[in-house]
Amino acid sequence: MAKAELMNYEKALEQFEVVIGLEVHVELNTKTKMFCGCKNEFGNEPNTNVCPICIALPGALPAVNKTAVESSIKIGLALGCDIQPTGRFARKNYFYPDLAKNFQTSQYDEPIAFNGSLDVEVPSGAVHNVLIERAHMEEDAGKLTHIGGATGRIQGAEYSLVDYNRAGVPLVEIVTKPIFGAGSEAPELAAAYVRSIREIVKALGVSDARMERGNVRCDANVSLRLHGAEKLGTRTETKNVNSLRSIERAVRYEIQRQAHILASGGTITQETRHWHEDKGATSAGRPKSDADDYRYFPEPDLVPVQPSKELIESLRASLPEKPADRRKRLAGEWNFSELEFRDVVNADLLDQIEETVASGAKPQAARKWWMGELARIANETEGEAELNITPAQVAELAKLIEDGKINDRLAREVLGYVLAGEGSPAEIVAARGLEVVSDDGALIAAIEAALANAPDVVPAIKEGRMQAAGQVIGAVMKAMAGSADAARVRELLIEIANKA
Numbered sequence: 001m002a003k004a005e006l007m008n009y010e011k012a013l014e015q016f017e018v019v020i021g022l023e024v025h026v027e028l029n030t031k032t033k034m035f036c037g038c039k040n041e042f043g044n045e046p047n048t049n050v051c052p053i054c055i056a057l058p059g060a061l062p063a064v065n066k067t068a069v070e071s072s073i074k075i076g077l078a079l080g081c082d083i084q085p086t087g088r089f090a091r092k093n094y095f096y097p098d099l100a101k102n103f104q105t106s107q108y109d110e111p112i113a114f115n116g117s118l119d120v121e122v123p124s125g126a127v128h129n130v131l132i133e134r135a136h137m138e139e140d141a142g143k144l145t146h147i148g149g150a151t152g153r154i155q156g157a158e159y160s161l162v163d164y165n166r167a168g169v170p171l172v173e174i175v176t177k178p179i180f181g182a183g184s185e186a187p188e189l190a191a192a193y194v195r196s197i198r199e200i201v202k203a204l205g206v207s208d209a210r211m212e213r214g215n216v217r218c219d220a221n222v223s224l225r226l227h228g229a230e231k232l233g234t235r236t237e238t239k240n241v242n243s244l245r246s247i248e249r250a251v252r253y254e255i256q257r258q259a260h261i262l263a264s265g266g267t268i269t270q271e272t273r274h275w276h277e278d279k280g281a282t283s284a285g286r287p288k289s290d291a292d293d294y295r296y297f298p299e300p301d302l303v304p305v306q307p308s309k310e311l312i313e314s315l316r317a318s319l320p321e322k323p324a325d326r327r328k329r330l331a332g333e334w335n336f337s338e339l340e341f342r343d344v345v346n347a348d349l350l351d352q353i354e355e356t357v358a359s360g361a362k363p364q365a366a367r368k369w370w371m372g373e374l375a376r377i378a379n380e381t382e383g384e385a386e387l388n389i390t391p392a393q394v395a396e397l398a399k400l401i402e403d404g405k406i407n408d409r410l411a412r413e414v415l416g417y418v419l420a421g422e423g424s425p426a427e428i429v430a431a432r433g434l435e436v437v438s439d440d441g442a443l444i445a446a447i448e449a450a451l452a453n454a455p456d457v458v459p460a461i462k463e464g465r466m467q468a469a470g471q472v473i474g475a476v477m478k479a480m481a482g483s484a485d486a487a488r489v490r491e492l493l494i495e496i497a498n499k500a
């Protein structure tokens, strides 16, 4: 794949207005699939959660999952949408081996929810109101695995395997209206929008919302037009981008790629594109016209979904706090600076810190460990593997420090053992004898031993030259293998010097 030529980002924005549109697929965490009783579970042996309905044996008849409908309505309500009083399912016909029926059961002109909006805050602090066109219910396809090719793609593969466990898993697809006016922040807005959707569906409890598992995936549409032009430019749709960082990078890349083509007098091909995380680039997928003929028609095997007003109102009453309200509340409760709070949001650590504080840690201590040492370790492991530590364990660690049982250095050591699966911080401190030495007798002995090697220190302290103390404190910490409380060592040293 040859890397396309790109225009400098600032220059691209000087010449063109960016218009984006986002389609987010949310996999619902219902117990069973959308139209059959098969388990909706991740990670099972291939083709074990299948039945005549989801592998489309002749004569099998689907039935709608009631919980999936309620979850979809909740999502619609949380996005400020109107709920369709009578919504039919429709068949979207296409042939591909990941869908045994040769059509996807989806919704077409009667989506369950429509006409919503969502306020999305970008890292600069600006808030964009994103208009939601619709949210509709549909089913997921199975998973194809291509074997033998270099990159796991179908090109160059020797054969492909198909797993229908995911076929028929309930999805809600949320589609925005075209988003104008984000300017240079369009990539950040795209990522922040998907983060907000993820926060909402997580708060609603309707999805596991784990992007690395594909529970939330984004298709990002990008088009450019000259400033002042009325007609929208030709768009590309980068498919199935599954991390926030990748969404931001993919949108930025498309802006620069399209700007170069347009400025050189070329035209944009309306097509789907694939994002390659390793190369930091998109590549062409298949051409996609607006008139793609899926031969939609109403699904004859399913009755229309007609949620009663009472159901809608009871679901509305059950909605949790809105993510924007939650942030405002947490920012107040934690008393972080604006920058500290925004960093936490951008690092995606709100949940962890909230849970750590709920487990008894002080907000600043929770922030310090999640944003500091744990973020550093996560970075080193590329953030792919989830850290093997719970918020309650971080709170326990913070408490051990607060109580003077361990110091920061020991805490980092304990953290390493927690991540290695040795147990909770308190268990590890006990098992490995990592508590700080708070026995003054042992500390005084170590200080006196250190002073014997540094006869100038006592007179210096007596004269008020406190920097001389550092040498002895360092020697004591070293002698006690870091398990001394440096503040206490300092106090004792000053006492000893002043008595001498």
Ligand SMILES: [Zn+2]
Residues within 6 Å of the ligand: 033, 036, 037, 038, 049, 050, 051, 052, 053, 054, 055, 168
């Ligand atoms: Zn099934």
